[in-house]
Amino acid sequence: MKLTINRDLYSVDNKDANRKLLWFLRDDLGLIGTRFGCGAGICGACTVLVDGQPRRSCITPIAAVADGPSIRTVEDLAATGALHPVQQAFIDEQAPQCGWCMSGQMMVAVALLENNPTPTDSEIEDTMTRNYCRCGSYSRLRRAVRRASDLASQ
Template identity: 45%
Template sequence: MKLNLTRRRFIKGVIASGAAATSTSLWYAANGASRPPGAVERLVRLNVNGQTRTVDVAPQETLASTLRYKLGLTGTKLGCNRGECGACTVVVDDIGTYACSVLTHSVKGSKVETVEGLESANGELHPVQQAFVEELSPQCGYCTPGQIMSAVALLRANPNPTREEARWGLSGNICRCGSYDSYLDGVMRAAEIG
């Protein structure tokens, strides 16, 4: 199944779950560390980085919140928590996805990959990670996990992109340090060594 969760569907989901759909209150609701009074426990089985994880997930909880605060996968960063910056990008069923804009219960049954799942068991870096090291693609590094996951999704769909295609493929990921050129160098190298 390919996930095609639009921002509108996400917001509709949040409203349906009873949370106010303003960006400010969404933050706290989505980070819901505790259940609302009277709510029943919702254990959701998630496939994250190839492992099945059973998590207590609030109805309105975002995937970014679950990954960071329930599963301890803090490699997924929150830059804006409103679908603008791409720092929280993960791969869901091979599609680059903003984890801040996906409700966790909607990815039940999907394959979720985060930056922590890319290394092989023997510690060998994924070709995209290796290429980003060699090209010194990151600067501050805060957007890097998102850039990497977008690059992984791009290269699965298009293993030999042109630089222009790579530019479009990563265009949903903001880098305030402005390291775009070095990220594109990294994607092109990853395609070579992939």
């Protein structure tokens, strides 16, 4: 099998078909920006994008995203050397508190803005509350996504 991750192609042995994507990213590739939280598909800390849609990598078997789909992790956001507007906005609004949930939150925000560049506040809240933030940073997250939307449209 082949996995396309951040535009690079990786070979994976067929015996790993049921292994979860999160552990391939973290343990095999060292892409430790994708976090482990609940391990049960609930919290969203492990969110990556698969063909532009958020996906919880802790419950995603490698075979389900092999041979075609494009996987993006948080490491891809600054691949050009400059911060992504979402990263800059999260910093500007001081969205991270402990930071545990933030890579997943950023990937959800990126997917939202790529699909809907000018979301309403309620669309932002609906989306950003699907991922858990134990620090309760939701109002900062809403402001950060609003700021990222404004930054991207300048």
